[in-house]
Amino acid sequence: MATETPWEVANPDLSPEALILGIETSCDETAVAVVRGGTDVLSSVVSSQVDLHAQYGGVVPEIASRAHNELIIPVTARAMVEAGVDGGRIDAVAATVGPGLIGALLVGVSAAKALALTWDVPFVAVNHLEAHLYAAFLEDPVLTFPLVVLLVSGGHTLLVCMEDHGRYRLLGQTVDDAAGEAFDKVARFLGLGYPGGPAIDHEAMSGDPEAIRFPRAMMDGGLDFSFSGLKTAVVNHVRANPDVSTVDVAASFQAAVVDVLVTKARQAAREAGATALAIGGGVAANSLLREEFLGACATDGLHGFLPSRSMCTDNAAMIAAAGWHRLRLDGPTPLSQGADPNLRLATY
Ligand code: KG4
Numbered sequence: 271m272a273t274e275t276p277w278e279v280a281n282p283d284l285s286p287e288a289l290i291l292g293i294e295t296s297c298d299e300t301a302v303a304v305v306r307g308g309t310d311v312l313s314s315v316v317s318s319q320v321d322l323h324a325q326y327g328g329v330v331p332e333i334a335s336r337a338h339n340e341l342i343i344p345v346t347a348r349a350m351v352e353a354g355v356d357g358g359r360i361d362a363v364a365a366t367v368g369p370g371l372i373g374a375l376l377v378g379v380s381a382a383k384a385l386a387l388t389w390d391v392p393f394v395a396v397n398h399l400e401a402h403l404y405a406a407f408l409e410d411p412v413l414t415f416p417l418v419v420l421l422v423s424g425g426h427t428l429l430v431c432m433e434d435h436g437r438y439r440l441l442g443q444t445v446d447d448a449a450g451e452a453f454d455k456v457a458r459f460l461g462l463g464y465p466g467g468p469a470i471d472h473e474a475m476s477g478d479p480e481a482i483r484f485p486r487a488m489m490d491g492g493l494d495f496s497f498s499g500l501k502t503a504v505v506n507h508v509r510a511n512p513d514v515s516t517v518d519v520a521a522s523f524q525a526a527v528v529d530v531l532v533t534k535a536r537q538a539a540r541e542a543g544a545t546a547l548a549i550g551g552g553v554a555a556n557s558l559l560r561e562e563f564l565g566a567c568a569t570d571g572l573h574g575f576l577p578s579r580s581m582c583t584d585n586a587a588m589i590a591a592a593g594w595h596r597l598r599l600d601g602p603t604p605l606s607q608g609a610d611p612n613l614r615l616a617t618y
């Protein structure tokens with residue numbers, strides 16, 4: 271009878287000293303990190319392709335895949351050097367298997383499997399959305415469950431209640447555009463370029479958030495979101511008022527998005543009986559959202575998890591952190607596991 275090694279099954283006693291190499295290539299960032307025990311970031315290298323895609327006004331999948339291919343080896347080498355470790359010290363290799371662009375995902379997944387085979391360590395498949403949830407704890411590992419997380423990225427807007435590690439209850443989600451998508455589309459319409467979120471954040475700093483009262487959709491007590499009507503309202507307002515100040519439009523649009531996000535996140539925490547609230551995903555880098563989030567947590571007596579800006583946007587430290595938890599909960603992922611561009615967060 272074959273004996274099971276600890277690596278073939280879930281490993282509840284996985285060492286907090288275990289070093290995980292994380293790889294992220296789901297969109298336009300090639301990122302590699304080394305994280306100890308799911309919390310201690312030894313290195314986190316992010317090579318952004320923003321300049322390559324900016325001229326096209328958005329991410330071009332074929333260009334992204336080719337760039338990942340060129341960057342994956344040098345970025346991995348740098349992450350290892352910065353962490354001060356060689357292959358012999360790595361205990362497992364984790365990679366984003368989805369959701370994301372299929373060609374881009376495949377580069378990271380193939381590299382992770384090759385490294386895992388070379389070093390004879392487990393490969394761990396990571397869901398990019400779950401990784402965004404774990405980013406919040408990289409800088410504040412004292413977790414208290416149940417915890418409500420507002421996940422706001424370019425492709426997703428979710429409110430989930432984290433009941434425990436790996437146990438997520440879906441409280442609300444967008445019925446149309448994601449929050450980040452709304453930032454990107456409005457920025458493009460206003461001629462502010464790509465990526466839109468940071469551009470609007472910057473413009474809004476010199477604008478009046480009360481100049482235009484844009485609609486706040488679905489504020490009827492539910493926890494779902496809708497941002498496509500807001501985008502249309504911005505377009506209609508600018509067309510009807512061609513001389514309107516762009517900074518005022520940016521500030522008023524941003525105020526509307528943040529108002530909805532923070533109101534619903536607070537409500538979700540109340541309804542779930544959570545004592546802590548976290549935000550994650552690229553939009554969580556937004557200056558106004560960060561300010562309002564901290565204010566709301568202070569007013570409501572909630573422990574607020576606010577990741578640093580670099581942990582909100584795509585990075586591999588969050589992949590390695592989520593990978594450590596997945597390895598503990600599920601054990602290694604078979605090498606037959608492929609990339610899944612439409613992977614969902616498992617919720618109940
Ligand atoms: O999480 P992320 O890096 O990638 C995805 O998984 O989608 O999120 C990217 C999104 C983009 O829509 C980008 O415009 C938005 O996050 N974003 C921001 C800011 N920085 C990035 N949105 C608002 N304000 C920002 N400062």
Ligand code: ZN
Pocket residue numbers: 398402423424551552583584
């Ligand atoms: Zn992301």
